[in-house]
Structures are given as C-alpha cells and as structure tokens.
Amino acid sequence: MYTIPGHHHISMITKNAQTNHHFYTEVLGLRRVKKTVNQDSPSMYHLFYGDLTGSAGTELSFFEMPMAGRTVRGTNAITKIGLLVPSIESLTYWKRRFEQFDVKHDEITTYAGRAALPFEDSEGLRLILINNNGEEVPEFWSPWEESTVDQAHRILGMGPTEITVRYLNRTAKTLKDLFGYAEITRSEKEGIYQSVAGQAFGEIVLKQQEGPSEKPGRGSIHHLAIRVRNEEELHYWAQIVKEHGFASSGVIDRYYFQSLYFRDSNGILFEIATDGPGFTRDSTIEALGKELDLPAFLEGKRAEIEARLKPID
Incomplete structure (x- = not known):
C-alpha cells in the first residue's frame, strides 16, 4: 500500500507576471525554476518558483490572468500557504525584511502549534512563514545559493496548507480514508492532518466556515497538488479516487510530471503529481527559469505563443 510523502506544489492566480516574479524572487528569495505556459491555454504564462531545481514540495506556481478581478474571500477554498523557515530567529529576520520591502504582515504568532509570521503578497494572497525548528525536511530539497x-533564514519549502470548507467532515474523510492522512488534532471547527507523521511538509489544516463560497481572482489559490513518487503510484491513486466515487481527469502528461485532478465533495480541487521527470527535462540546472520552455507538443507553435506573451525578466 502506498502513502503520500508530502505536498508537491500549489498553484495560484496572478494578474501580472512581472510583479509576481519580482515579489517571489527579490523579496522571498525563491528561484524561478520554470517559465512556461498553461498547457491547456498556451496564451497564459505559468511560472514556477522553488529551490535550486524546483523540487517537489518547494514549488509555488502561478497562472497569469491579466483580466483577473479581485478575490472575494469565502469558504470552500484553499486559503493559506505555509512556508517553512529554519528557526524562530528566521521569523524575526523576515519581519524586519517585510518592513523593509513594505510587505503587509502581522506580528509573530502561533499557527497550528508552531511559531509563525502571517503575511500577504501584493495581490492579497495569504501566506504564513512557519518555524520548522530544525525538524526534518525531504533530503532532496536543495538550496539555491544565489x-x-x-x-x-531562507525559505526551505512548503509547510502546512490551510483549506477552509463548509463541511469539515467531508474533506477530513477524503484526507483520512482516501489518502491515509493521520488526524493529529480535531475540534468542532478545525482539524490538522499529516501525510507524514510529525512533519509539517505534508500537513493540511482544515477549518470549517459557513457562508458563500470564495469567488476566485488575483491572489486566490487554484489547487493543491500532493506528491507521489512515480507513475505506478499515480495509477494506484487514480483507482483509489475512482473507488471512493470521485470523478477525475484521468492521468495527464504534464511533461515535467504526470498528474490527475479531482474535486472533493466540498469542491476543493486536488491534483496528484509525480516527482519526475522534473524541470531539468528540457533545461540545465544553471539555465532553469531563464527562457520560455515549452513541452514538446507545443514547440511547433513557439512563434505564435511568444507573440501573444508580454516579455518578463
């Protein structure tokens, strides 16, 4: 029986790719590891940020939608992204850095039992720096020295991800019964679930909230991808998803990984994605993220695609 070894990536909506690039590289210090396009809508940038090679579990990805309106916050949505930093001293460092760059942030607090610093990017996307306190992270995460x-104090990778739902028990059941997450804490309106016992890099925080569903826009989260090691495991989980009564996209070749998508009974969009082949499939490590990379099936349309994209650094 297979288990889920943590998060793979998380995908958001941005209105402006250039502004997005500046924030995540210059302010947060992440590496842009892939500049590509939405494979289902190639006129749209798809940017990935992460560690040296964009390892699974470090990837923040953004679709550029220039016409995106304001997010109207609500329930039945992925609502916060946790990012792990090495120590409590790191949170103090980041608080000073956010003040330097005029980043909206709160005071250092506690989130899901760990010291934390909530902040927002320039489009209102809600993120939280989490003190990893020297705990284990996947051994293949590789720092970007530039x-x-x-x-x-550099960001290590993804930590707890918050999902807000109208019916907590439904998504909790998906995490526990379908994927085998362990229920760490549970109250009437909140629960913490871990795919790897004791580790923040595979943690999901569920919160219950009544009211209208979120209306997505700039700064909203599109989906959470959870990690599987290879294609064999992906096909195993495809069958499990089907046996639990969920319709899925079926396995899709995303060129840099294989994946499938499904929505749980609260409408939360999950992706299940493989570790490989990875972003070095069509790039050297040194050149990652610098040029527009296209999957093989779009390469023949490069001139047409590039003509419709606004250049970014």
Whole structure:
C-alpha cells in the first residue's frame, strides 16, 4: 500500500507576471525554476518558483490572468500557504525584511502549534512563514545559493496548507480514508492532518466556515497538488479516487510530471503529481527559469505563443 510523502506544489492566480516574479524572487528569495505556459491555454504564462531545481514540495506556481478581478474571500477554498523557515530567529529576520520591502504582515504568532509570521503578497494572497525548528525536511530539497535572502533564514519549502470548507467532515474523510492522512488534532471547527507523521511538509489544516463560497481572482489559490513518487503510484491513486466515487481527469502528461485532478465533495480541487521527470527535462540546472520552455507538443507553435506573451525578466 502506498502513502503520500508530502505536498508537491500549489498553484495560484496572478494578474501580472512581472510583479509576481519580482515579489517571489527579490523579496522571498525563491528561484524561478520554470517559465512556461498553461498547457491547456498556451496564451497564459505559468511560472514556477522553488529551490535550486524546483523540487517537489518547494514549488509555488502561478497562472497569469491579466483580466483577473479581485478575490472575494469565502469558504470552500484553499486559503493559506505555509512556508517553512529554519528557526524562530528566521521569523524575526523576515519581519524586519517585510518592513523593509513594505510587505503587509502581522506580528509573530502561533499557527497550528508552531511559531509563525502571517503575511500577504501584493495581490492579497495569504501566506504564513512557519518555524520548522530544525525538524526534518525531504533530503532532496536543495538550496539555491544565489538567493537574495541570508543563507540562515531562507525559505526551505512548503509547510502546512490551510483549506477552509463548509463541511469539515467531508474533506477530513477524503484526507483520512482516501489518502491515509493521520488526524493529529480535531475540534468542532478545525482539524490538522499529516501525510507524514510529525512533519509539517505534508500537513493540511482544515477549518470549517459557513457562508458563500470564495469567488476566485488575483491572489486566490487554484489547487493543491500532493506528491507521489512515480507513475505506478499515480495509477494506484487514480483507482483509489475512482473507488471512493470521485470523478477525475484521468492521468495527464504534464511533461515535467504526470498528474490527475479531482474535486472533493466540498469542491476543493486536488491534483496528484509525480516527482519526475522534473524541470531539468528540457533545461540545465544553471539555465532553469531563464527562457520560455515549452513541452514538446507545443514547440511547433513557439512563434505564435511568444507573440501573444508580454516579455518578463
């Protein structure tokens, strides 16, 4: 029986790719590891940020939608992204950095039992820096040495992801019964679930909230991808999803990984994605993220695609 070894990536909507690139590389110090397009809508940029190679579990990805309106916050949505930093001292460093760059942020607090610093990007996307406190992270996460952030305080990768739902038990059942997540804590309106016992890099925080569903826009989260090691495991989970009564996209070749999508009974969009082949499939490590990379099936339309995209750094 297979288990889920953590998060793979998380995907959001941005209105402006250039502004997005500046924030996530210059302010947060992440590496842009892939500049490509939405494979289902090639006129749209798809940007990935992460560690040296965009390892599974470090990837933040954004679809550029220039016409995106304001997000109207609500329930039945993925609502916060946790990012792990090495220590409590890191949170103090980041608080000073956010003040320097005029980033909207709160005071250092506690989130899901760990010291944390909530903040927002320029489009209102809600993120939280989480003190990893020296705990284990996947051994293949590799730091990017050209980061603008001091080495001792760089973002390590994804941590707890918050999902807000109208009916908590429904999504909790999906996490526990379908994927085998362990229920760590549970109250009437909140629960914490881990795919790897004791580790934040595979943690999901569920919160119950009544009211209208979120209306997505700039700064909203489109989907959460959870990680599987290879295509064999992906096909196993495809069958499990089907046996639990959920309709899925079926396995799709995303060129840099294989994946499938499904919505749970609260309407939350989950992706299940493989570790490989990875972003070095069509790039050297040194050149990652610098040029527009296209999957093989779109390469013949490069001139047409590039003509419709606004250049970014």
